[in-house]
Amino acid sequence: MVEEQIINLFCKDRNYFTKYYKYVNINYIKINYSNIFKLFIVIDYYYNKYNNNNITKEELELAYNSNYLLKDSERKELSDLLDRVLSAELPNPDAVVTLLEEHRRRCLAGDLARLALDVEDGKSDVKELMDKFTEFEHQEVTSDEPTAIELNLSNLHTSQVATPGLRWRLNFLNQSLGSLRKGDFGFVFARPETGKTTFLASEISKMIEQTDGDIIWFNNEEQGNKVAIRCYQAVLGVTAEQLFNDIERNQALFETKTGSRLKIYDFEDSSRASRIDAILKQSNPALIIFDQIDKIKGFKHDRNDLELKQIYQWAREIAKNYAPVIAICQASGEAEGKLWLTMDMVDSSKTAKQGEADWILGIGKEQDNSSRYRYLNITKNKLLGDSDTLPELRHGSAQVMMKAEIARYEDL
Missing domain, CATH: 1.10.860 (DNAb Helicase; Chain A)
Structure with a gap:
């Protein structure tokens, strides 16, 4: 027995x-x-x-x-x-x-x-x-042998500062947040139809060039095929019309640039924590995307904010065990029409979500839906950054251009 x-x-x-x-x-x-x-x-x-x-x-x-x-x-x-x-x-x-x-x-x-x-x-x-x-x-039983952190200043500097992680396409983010490294967990929040998924496509299309590992994108928001098309556009820097005008050539270019290392999992594989855990165990992730993190099931609490806290704690452990994590969530209604979003505008949370993140980025936009400008505000930043990170921009803000037609964000 x-x-x-x-x-x-x-x-x-x-x-x-x-x-x-x-x-x-x-x-x-x-x-x-x-x-x-x-x-x-x-x-x-x-x-x-x-x-x-x-x-x-x-x-x-x-x-x-x-x-x-x-x-x-x-x-x-x-x-x-x-x-x-x-x-x-x-x-x-x-x-x-x-x-x-x-x-x-x-x-x-x-x-x-x-x-x-x-x-x-x-x-x-x-x-x-x-x-x-x-x-x-x-849930699984794990052997939890204690392991103390090695207190070697030279090694800490090499791993956490001198060796770059995944760099951003937007230079503003390189100068403010700096690289993303294993263990880093942060999220982007904005109102619907601001361009959150386009932001992700723009950034991962740059990051995938910097690693031999996979970028694992868990998508439970919009149709996965639409996300895939946007990623093609961001990687190649082309419009949808240009993309489909020469399918064979663009497919070859995309595979050359990504090495077939972009893995997008749709709703069925992205909605339960257990399924996500199983996929990650069989993968070689260099970056993990949750779009949207609040929709992931498998957690239970009598209060919604505490259930969300469990999700974000779980995502933080994912970052520690596998690779940096970028999550997406909504901004609350008070962020509508605001250019510079603040931490208290995160939907359904004043503290629970925010407390688990290493960095938080809000994306605001004008009331005019035709405007191409977006407004980035770093509301939390515990990252160490890189040699070119500027201290005055650690909690900085910037106006950038969103070129939706090619699924890219660009510095101004």
Whole structure:
């Protein structure tokens, strides 16, 4: 039995208990295995009370009897259980993650089965079932060996300052934000039809030339094929008419410039965190795009702002584990017609989203929809920048030109 093997490991080595007890589904075990549940509770009690590095059978039996009043027959049953659990051959300690993952999935499968019956009987909502299924897919047991940051100033300077990351097409952003490097997470916010997707296409068409990795674009906003056309235009610097006038030549040019490393995933692959995680594990990302991040499902909280906070925390971890992340979200109604957007104009959040980002860029526009000018305002900037980054522009603003016909933004 998996749970008995886990108990064996926890008793033999306190370190395993400290690192992995949080992954044990105590509520599920309480319902299905009463005696095993009590053993986990007693082990937790013992390690919290004593500094011992392991627990012998005698110590565990004594602690158990101190916590629970037992009849003679129950004491015999407990002794037999401990003999079976602790005398068994110790599983390979390296397999603890596998054991806990099997335990986790089995518990969740049981929860799913019960929830499915409740949905059938009208006692539970389908959304609750889907959220539980997302948990089944998404969360995994991980080995979390602590790793301290190496305090080497020369190496820190080389990796964080001297070595450029992904540079922007807009020189204003190079002088203000500087390069994007692994671990950097930021977002762009603007009102609808301001040119957020065009901004992304313009910038990634420059960034893809600087890396051998893939640019992974998760699109759950507009039709993916439209996004793809805009990327073709931005990479080649051509209008739609010019693009389709010579399809064969432009396809060859596009492949030469991008190396087939631009991957755009549409709604089905971009709307659930579990699916995104699965795709990233099989990819070699140099940059990750979420357009739009607020629409990603798989998180649950009783308040919308806290649910959004979970999404942004998840995106931040994605940036740490894989590559820099650029996300897109909407600006609130108070940003309508404003040129210079401020941090409090981020939709559905005054603090939760903003607190998770390393940098935030607002894009404003005039009331006149025919205007080609856009107004960039950096409302947050925790990036270190590059050698040519200007301190006075760290929270700067700039007027730029959006050439929608070729899907590019240009400095003025």
